[in-house]
Amino acid sequence: MKKRVFAVLLICALVMTCFACDNRADEYSINxxxxxxxxxxxxxxxxxxxxxxxxxxxxxxxxxxxxxxxxxxxxxxxxxxxxxxxxxxxxxxxxxxxxxxxxxxxxxxxxxxxxxxxxxxxxxxxxxxxxxxxxxxxxxxxxxxxxxxxxxxxxxxQWVNHGFIYRKDIADKAGLNGVSSWKDLDAYFRYVKEEYPNMVPWDANGTSTIGTLGYLMSVRKFVPIYELGTYGIWGAYQEDPRKIVSPYFEGDEFVEYAKLMKEWKELGVWRDKLSDAEDNDEEFYSGMSAVIQHHTQNYYTIIKPRMEVMLPDADVDFYWFGKESGNVVKNSIxxxxxxxxxxxxxxxxxxxxxxxxxxxxxxxxxxxxGIEGEQYEKNSEGMLERPSGYNADRDSILLNFWWGRRDEYEIKDATYSWEDYYKLMDEYEKYAIDYPWDSVPFASSDILDEIRPIIEVCNKYVPKIAYGQYDVTPEEEVAEFRTALKNAGIETVTRKLQIICNSH
The missing domain is CATH 3.40.190.10 (Periplasmic binding protein-like II)
Structure with missing residues (x-):
């Protein structure tokens, strides 16, 4: 009898040991x-x-x-x-x-x-x-x-594709049927400059160069490789999606962009001294600037709702980069x-x-x-609102869990401009393509080392070109920029990126 009891106990001990080894989740539950x-x-x-x-x-x-x-x-x-x-x-x-x-x-x-x-x-x-x-x-x-x-x-x-938020009421007065291209944007700025002398059309401070990539994605269907830097130096055109190119280094599009930015500088779209720029966003809300450069999500969650409060008579709309060519890329997963x-x-x-x-x-x-009743509450339609007496400085939270969100669980914010959002979604879904580079390991350590001097060249030249801050002609400035890119090894890197692309 004792032997049988010992055997049973031994078997139980062995089972428990194996179970613990196989299931650390249960092991954790008792630690x-x-x-x-x-x-x-x-x-x-x-x-x-x-x-x-x-x-x-x-x-x-x-x-x-x-x-x-x-x-x-x-x-x-x-x-x-x-x-x-x-x-x-x-x-x-x-x-x-x-x-x-x-x-x-x-x-x-x-x-x-x-x-x-x-x-x-x-x-x-x-x-x-x-x-x-x-x-x-x-x-x-x-x-x-x-x-x-x-x-x-x-x-x-989530849509974080960039563009310009602009005053549609002003665009209408300019005879434009909204702003749907860089050509329209040029006409819009010229009208603002002429008819609204107290406005700074775009009170840029010269630090953002997102518009550069926006132009390149608009005039031709360029799809950048974001893993290689925010400039989008390399990518492919939709018509030849496996050929790696750099519109910064070759082609006419970047030259045309440089010429347009030089014209805007001379027109006075921004201040002569970029360092004198004030807060462009606040100026837009007060009617002293004609655009904000930002992305879709900020447009319908922050800018449009706030403008409706600050300037209720103003009509605000969004020109997204790539609209004229039908080029919009979904977020990478x-x-x-x-x-x-x-x-x-x-x-x-x-x-x-x-x-x-x-x-x-x-x-x-x-x-x-946050905590329902303190950071938020739901209205009769199930939408998120702030509780009575809510003060953002005192009551807000910041945990920024942007790495595992689900559409199914999102609570719609009652303050967002959902009608504008769905209007944009209808446009995007006509043209949007999946981000094509997720599974291609471009960002290896050796490639990253080799592109560093190329990015340094871009850091030197692109902001100057984006705001016309040079004394020579645009063609001469771009030629100098491209020579610097060549000396930094852009052709070698482009060849290596092509090899990586071909192998995946």
Missing amino acids: SVVTITYLTIGDKPSNGQSEKVIEKLNTILRKKANAQLDVYYVGWDDYLANYDKVLSSGEVNLDLVATSSDWLDAWPNAIGGNFMPLTEDMLSKYCPLTYNCVSKEQWQKCSYQGKIYFIPENEFT LHGAMAIYAGSKNPEKALMVYDLLRNDRECYDLIHY
């Missing part, structure tokens, strides 16, 4: 609470409200995952350099790392060893709800040399993505927490919107 540190981009808030939300969130995470969340902020000032520095230093204990292929060096950090490769077994076991909502093709776009490095934001629709830090001590637990933040409705609402 002490694990703190998962989440890195995001944004200035750390000081009003104490984000901490209150995190504490409420942690009550749920402790119960459902035996974990709690801590937030590490990388501020907006020089954010990319500081982001890369934090990841490379190894001095901060991190687990979940917010990342992006087009504005947060996702691929360089993956290739450089700062992110942990994830197996499908890990993902399906510890992050099952998310894993099952990502297709095999999408996982391949998150992979490098056969290893998965990112969890994509593949269930969220890696525009917002999550990675596991290579130095994470609890990668499985981090995946469990991420799965809850993305898929548990209570967790989702907390990390995105």
Whole structure:
């Protein structure tokens, strides 16, 4: 009898041991609470409200995952350099790392060893709800040399394609049927300059060069490789999508752009001294500037709603770059993505927490919107509104979970201009193409090293060209720029990028 009891106990012990080895999720459930540190981009808030939300969130995470969340902020000032520095230093204990292929060096950090490769077994076991909502093709776009490095934001629709927000009421007076091209924009500025002498048509300070790429994407269907820098130096034309080109280095489009910007400078579209520029956005809201250069999301969530309050008689519309050629590119699914830090001590637990933040409705609402009744409430139509007495400085939160949003769980904000949004969606869906470069590993460490001097050349010349800040002719300035690009090795890099493209 004793032998039988001993045998049964031994078998039970072996079963429990194997079960524990096979299921770390259950092992975690009996261990002490694990703190998962989440890195995001944004200035750390000081009003104490984000901490209150995190504490409420942690009550749920402790119960459902035996974990709690801590937030590490990388501020907006020089954010990319500081982001890369934090990841490379190894001095901060991190687990979940917010990342992006087009504005947060996702691929360089993956290739450089700062992110942990994830197996499908890990993902399906510890992050099952998310894993099952990502297709095999999408996982391949998150992979490098056969290893998965990112969890994509593949269930969220976001448009951050840029353009100019303008006064349609003024455009109508100018005889324009809205602004639908750079030619229309030129006519609009000329009319503003002539008929509204107290306005600065565009009170630019000379720092933004987004319009340069916008022009190149508008006059011809150019699709840039965002992983290689915000200038969009390389890419392909839709009519020949596998041939890597640089319109900055070859072709007539950049020359025509330079000539137009020189004309705008001489016309007085912006001030003679760019350093004298005031706050263009505030001037637009007060009727002293004729445009704001920004993207779709800011147009219908911030600019249009605010303008309706500040200047209710003004009619505001959006000219999106690429409209005249029908060229608009959907966001990469890696525009917002999550990675596991290579130095994470609890990668499985981090995946469990991420799965809850993305898929548990209570967790989702907390990390995105805060505490109902304090940061937000829902009206009779189920739309988000601010509670009576809400004060943004006192009551707002900042957790910036832009790396796992889902259309299904989003609460529409009652203050947004949804009619304008849906109007734009109808336009975009006619022309929009998927971002074609997700699965192509252009941003290898050697390529990034080689493009650095090319980007430095662009840093020197593109802002000058974008605002006509030079004394020679546009043709001479562009020729000098292109000579500098050649000396920096742009032809060699273009050939290497073509080889990479051909092999994928």
